[in-house]
Amino acid sequence: MQAALRIEDLTKHYKKGLREKIVALRGLSLEVHQGEILGLVGPNGAGKSTTIKIIMNLLFPTKGRVEIMGINARSPKAREHLGYLPENPSFYDHLTGEEFLLFTGRLLGMEGNEGREKAWELLRMVRLEDAGRMAIRKYSKGMAQRLGIAQALMGDPRIVVMDEPMSGLDPIGRAEVSQLILSLKKQEKTIFFSSHILHDVEAICDRVGILVEGRLTYLGTPSRIVSTPTWLLKIEGDYRGILREKGLTHATMVGRITQVEIQEDELWEVMDAVRGCNLPIYSLEKRRCSLEEIFAKEVGSETAG
Numbered sequence: 417m418q419a420a421l422r423i424e425d426l427t428k429h430y431k432k433g434l435r436e437k438i439v440a441l442r443g444l445s446l447e448v449h450q451g452e453i454l455g456l457v458g459p460n461g462a463g464k465s466t467t468i469k470i471i472m473n474l475l476f477p478t479k480g481r482v483e484i485m486g487i488n489a490r491s492p493k494a495r496e497h498l499g500y501l502p503e504n505p506s507f508y509d510h511l512t513g514e515e516f517l518l519f520t521g522r523l524l525g526m527e528g529n530e531g532r533e534k535a536w537e538l539l540r541m542v543r544l545e546d547a548g549r550m551a552i553r554k555y556s557k558g559m560a561q562r563l564g565i566a567q568a569l570m571g572d573p574r575i576v577v578m579d580e581p582m583s584g585l586d587p588i589g590r591a592e593v594s595q596l597i598l599s600l601k602k603q604e605k606t607i608f609f610s611s612h613i614l615h616d617v618e619a620i621c622d623r624v625g626i627l628v629e630g631r632l633t634y635l636g637t638p639s640r641i642v643s644t645p646t647w648l649l650k651i652e653g654d655y656r657g658i659l660r661e662k663g664l665t666h667a668t669m670v671g672r673i674t675q676v677e678i679q680e681d682e683l684w685e686v687m688d689a690v691r692g693c694n695l696p697i698y699s700l701e702k703r704r705c706s707l708e709e710i711f712a713k714e715v716g717s718e719t720a721g
């Protein structure tokens with residue numbers, strides 16, 4: 417099947433002063449399949465926004481190319497397939513949500529009722545039907561972000577590209593945007609979005625790409641990134657001696673709490689042993705790799721392209 421998005425050997429240099437240059441992308445290649453949600457994660461400065469701006473033809477690459485449904489991203493035809501939520505969407509905030517969507521619709525060539533119907537369909541979808549006639553300046557950050565998503569959908573694009581759609585939102589706002597992205601997938605749209613927070617992408621993405629310093633260090637399912645979790649057992653008091661007898665030699669004290677890391681495959685065996693000793697267990701929690709650890713190591717790719 418035709419890829420929704422094909423990014424091929426993308427390199428981007430920015431000029432800095434007369435001589436220096438910043439290398440934002442170093443030969444990035446990536447395909448986004450039709451109907452999938454692909455999240456591009458990476459620390460600040462990794463090149464996520466640069467990638468997205470090149471896809472949207474707002475920036476020219478130094479080298480490489482992007483195809484959208486097989487069409488060169490430089491061609492205006494490619495834009496017809498794309499909806500776009502920029503990193504910091506700015507609104508004409510004296511307008512109401514409805515007026516803003518109607519304005520977007522007119523730019524897309526929609527006339528009369530067509531634009532109005534689409535605007536209200538989308539306001540309902542992003543749960544802004546009660547705020548549609550309110551000035552955008554009165555919107556919360558979460559409401560503004562949902563309006564931005566509605567705006568990206570006005571032209572009924574097959575592919576929705578979003579730059580940090582969850583940034584700056586509280587946990588409820590993040591969950592709402594996640595739900596919205598999942599509902600777009602149900603409508604068979606392709607979604608490509610960026611985030612600097614792994615947690616935002618791992619729950620909803622079919623595949624995740626990790627971008628570090630302009631290079632893709634991982635591409636595959638989210639579960640593989642954090643494939644073998646370990647468990648952290650905390651016991652109140654100093655029980656290092658007993659744990660050592662049970663073969664757990666690496667327990668440490670943090671304050672008055674004994675902490676020991678347990679591998680997933682030996683969890684039950686250890687817990688049975690510990691239970692026999694009647695230890696005052698304080699907590700048992702799944703320990704995941706921190707994002708820093710993940711960004712630091714080359715996880716390798718699960719699938720090619």
Ligand SMILES: Nc1ncnc2c1ncn2[C@@H]1O[C@H](COP(=O)(O)OP(=O)(O)O)[C@@H](O)[C@H]1O
Pocket residue numbers: 430431438439440458459460461462463464465466467
């Ligand atoms: N217009 C620009 N001029 C010069 N350098 C830029 C420009 N835009 C981005 N950069 C640099 O390119 C790198 C990648 O930036 P960006 O794509 O915004 O990363 P991200 O979105 O992952 O945070 C950073 O080092 C950033 O400082």
Ligand SMILES: [Mg+2]
Pocket residue numbers: 464465466503579580
């Ligand atoms: Mg960015």
